[in-house]
Amino acid sequence: MLITDLRAAVAAGLEALCAPGAPLNMDAVGATWRRHAVGGTDPHVGRYLPSRLRTHRELIDAFLDVSTRIAVDGLAAVATAGPPAAGKSTQLTELGYDDTWRRIDPDDFKVLLIEHDLRSGNLAVPDEVADLALADCEGIMPMELSGIYHRESTVVADKVQQICMAARENVVIEGTMSWSGLAPQLVGDLATYGYQRLEVVLVEVPLTIALERSMARWWPDRQVGGMGGRFTPAAAIRSLYRTETETVCAAHARDLVEMATAASISAALKV
Numbered sequence: 001m002l003i004t005d006l007r008a009a010v011a012a013g014l015e016a017l018c019a020p021g022a023p024l025n026m027d028a029v030g031a032t033w034r035r036h037a038v039g040g041t042d043p044h045v046g047r048y049l050p051s052r053l054r055t056h057r058e059l060i061d062a063f064l065d066v067s068t069r070i071a072v073d074g075l076a077a078v079a080t081a082g083p084p085a086a087g088k089s090t091q092l093t094e095l096g097y098d099d100t101w102r103r104i105d106p107d108d109f110k111v112l113l114i115e116h117d118l119r120s121g122n123l124a125v126p127d128e129v130a131d132l133a134l135a136d137c138e139g140i141m142p143m144e145l146s147g148i149y150h151r152e153s154t155v156v157a158d159k160v161q162q163i164c165m166a167a168r169e170n171v172v173i174e175g176t177m178s179w180s181g182l183a184p185q186l187v188g189d190l191a192t193y194g195y196q197r198l199e200v201v202l203v204e205v206p207l208t209i210a211l212e213r214s215m216a217r218w219w220p221d222r223q224v225g226g227m228g229g230r231f232t233p234a235a236a237i238r239s240l241y242r243t244e245t246e247t248v249c250a251a252h253a254r255d256l257v258e259m260a261t262a263a264s265i266s267a268a269l270k271v
Contacts, residue, residue, distance in 0.1 A: 006136055007215065007219050009134075009135035010134045010222070011234075012135075013134040013135055014134065014144060014231050014233070015233050015234060015235065017129060017140075018231070018233040018235075018236075019233075019235070023126035023128040024129065024140075024145065024147045024148055025147060026147050026148065026150040026151055027151075028126065028147075029126075030124060030126040030127075030148055031124075031147075031148040031149075031150075031152075032113070032124050032149050032152040033046065033048075033152045033155070036048050036051075036052035036152070037049070043151035043152065043154075043155060044151075044154075044155060044158070048155075055113075056155075058116075059109065059112045059113065059116060060156065060159060060163070062112075063108075063109075063112065063160060064160070064163070067099055067102060069099050069100050070099075070101070070102045070164075070170065071100045071169070072167060072170070073168050074170045074197075075170075075194060075197065076170045076196070076198075077165075077173065077195050077197070077198050077199075078092070078097060078172040078173065078198070078199045078200075078201060079173045079177065079186060079198065079199075079201070079253075080173070080176075080200075080201045080202075080203070081175075081177035081202045081203075081250065081256075082176060082202055082203035082204050082205075082247065082249050082250075083204070083205070083207075083210045083237055083240045083241070083247055083249060084176065084214055084232045084236075084237055085205075085210050085213035085214040085217055086204060086205045086210055086213075087203050087205065088174065088203045089174070091201055092172060092174075092201060095201065097172055100170065101170050101171065101172045102164045102169045102170065102171045102172065103171075103172040103174060104157055104161050104164065104172065104173055104174060105174035105175070106150075106153045106154045106156075106157040106174075106175060107146075107153070107174075107230065109156040109157050110143075110146050110150065110153040111230075112156075113152060113153055114142050114146070114149060115227075118142055118227075123145070124145060124148055124149070125140070125145065136222075141225070141226070141229075143228045143229055143230045144222070144228050144229070144230070144231045146230045147231075161173060161189070162189070165192075165193040166193060168193065176249050177253055178239075178240055178248060178249060178252070179252070180248075182252065183252055183255045183256040183259050184259060187259045187260050187263050187265070190260065190263070190265055191265070196265060196266060197265070197267075198260045198266070198267040199269075199270055200253045200256055200257055200267065200270065202249070202250055202253045202270065204245070204246075204247055204249070204250060204271075206244055206245045207241045207244050208244070210237050211238075214237060217229065218230060218232070253269060254269060257269045
């Protein structure tokens with residue numbers, strides 16, 4: 001089997017496991033926001049078990065301690081928008097957002113949560129995939145469980161964002177901006193904490209490029225083994241595109257700039 005065919009076959013297997021109702025979907029029964037919850041059906045307002053809240057606190061403290069040069073009282077924020085693998089992180093670096101900015105990315109907390117659970121022997125591996133081998137005769141690797149850690153990682157990232165904004169740090173809020181509710185929520189936070197400037201960095205690529213880059217980012221790490229690579233389902237990427245080149249992320253980015261401006265926050269869109 002050609003390498004490209006093998007990659008496609010393995011990806012198809014993971015894609016099926018991440019589909020709605022499947023064991024690696026972000027809302028699966030075994031998703032960590034359900035596994036560690038006291039109760040509730042909303043991952044963002046549900047209560048986590050005390051032991052899991054301690055884990056959140058430990059990871060947050062460790063994350064905050066890493067960066068010691070963060071600028072404060074600049075009252076400036078940056079938000080990213082664009083599909084996975086579009087090149088948002090690269091663009092941020094090229095624009096000069098260095099280690100004096102607090103960069104908050106839910107994907108980083110996926111990694112931290114998975115690494116923590118792997119060390120503690122509590123990795124969230126659904127029974128349905130525990131002994132499953134994909135087309136390359138290898139099992140599911142830890143980072144390929146990212147889907148079931150997705151919502152919990154967002155909750156942790158939101159906690160960090162609130163802490164950092166309350167401390168008046170210059171923050172970079174990384175993400176796709178796929179959710180229409182993000183704009184009013186973020187503008188509310190900016191106003192609450194007295195932020196005066198907002199830059200929205202929008203990075204888009206055609207759908208075909210986003211899909212290929214996502215595969216190219218994941219596959220080499222799977223071949224190496226160990227933690228493996230973070231897999232993003234093609235369906236999740238396609239859901240962000242209105243056309244072959246235009247994403248909902250762009251519309252939400254423009255909405256954010258308009259709402260921030262209306263709230264007397266100096267806002268600009270960088271494309």
